[in-house]
Amino acid sequence: MKILKYGILLLSLSSFADTKIDTFQKVIKSDCKDGKVSNLLVKKSLIELVRGFECEGKFTSLIISKCTEIDCQRMTDIFRQIQQAKPGSVVGDD
């Protein structure tokens, strides 16, 4: 049941915006030079941010502890930029 629930959550998040997940993953992994963060950890953190847990979320705080380049402000800034991004706003930058 847990697998099914998690799968549904992930796919629902995907429908929230594939490009937003991709962008979030790319930025976090690019910023996090110290430790490796898995795709799964990044996605779980994004779920927490979408649900409003901000930096107090279990997986978000785990990323912050693993990556010296990412603090709470950076994390919320990345999430805010993704939330406020308008698709197609620069012609040719898909």
Added chain:
Amino acid sequence: MHKLIMLFLVLFSVETLASMSTEKKLEDIENRLGDLEVSQALRKFRFSGIFINQIEEFSSVRRNTDLISPALASLKADSRDTHLTPVMMRVAFNISAEITQRMNFYSTIGMAKFWNLADRNTRNLDETGNFQSLGGSYTFKDSRANFDMAYISYNFANSNWTLAMGRMPTNNGPPLNRVDGVKRTGTYPSMSYNNIMDGVAGIYSFNKYLPKDNSLKFRLFYTPFIRVNRNDRSRQVIDDTASGSSGNSGEPVDSHSSFYVIQSEYERKNLSWAKEFDFYLSHYHIDKFYSETKQKVDGTPPSSLLDRFYHNGIEYFRALSTTVYLGVDNLLRTGFGFTGSFTHYDFNYAGEDYKSDNVMFTVNYTFDNKFNAGDVTGIEYLKTDKNRAPTEETTIYVNPFYNMINGEGAHVYYTKVINANQIVRFGHFSYQTKEARMLLIDLETKGSASYVRWKVFF
């Protein structure tokens, strides 16, 4: 013994049934996840949007100059002072679709109006058809929505080219995004042209040949102005101010004005001295543009000031413009960012040649502490000369700061980030302008405006 064998058989059957049951459950879960994946793959649309409400208090002191003599009283501008306190809203709904892995559709449907006020003409200085298209839904007419963006983008396989066609996001370009602390929100530098254009574009990216964190792109646009008779789309526009041939009054106007833009962009991220450095060079060329309200008439001009508007023939306008844009983000990790925009125009208007040079500088600071992390404050400074033509149609204010002609002014602001979906911006404009002979503006003005804007992202 018999009992042992029986027990063994029972246990073996139970185990087999249990494993079959788990396998069946897993298969069932995989099937249901597969249904979701297929459903997701078939769901192509993505939605987002913004909702803005704003109150602005604007005052302007105006005084006529001696540019236009009393004998031409009908041409003199209204010199009465202005005081307005409008409340306005803007809604923009973004719908995009991944048509195929290589083809995307992007659109924005927008509306901007004053509270409880409709049936207005556009906010443009020129109400004619081409200019109304440039402003899209930003014209504060009424609550009807317009497409401010509707284009297809196609990335060719194994190629560095992307093609685009449609109504494109050529407005709200840098540095206008900085006041909200968001990433770039438009394609052209705003000092070059802050309007919505329809056309076709080709973008070439050199990124895969460059080291990490470097980006070099060329963007080519062709966005012609089209003219068709207002009442009969099978006929040309007729210019009534010109004497026609073959005994007909008026002269047909060309239906097509070319408008090219070539833009090169270099971006570098994660430098030792800044988070990002941007350099854009944007060049455009307009030819045979027809402006209905700026045509020539027959007769003797009542003053030398109007010489250029008095003789036969349609007058087409042409222009060349070059804009250089420089942007720096988070200089020396201090939180400060800077931009500089320099725009030069050469154009021919009503038979006379003009040059114009205009500059815009901005400084912004992003807070980095637990009290107001992410908030942005800054200043925009703009200086324009007497030959500047207004090129700004899509900002959401009543004060004309961004369209100043022969003016100088500043905009200071503080943007409070409430959360990832809401910001509130407090700002103040202060500017002054002088007379401008080219557009027959015989006013000196001093204006100021304060505003509060609440913006929600969804």
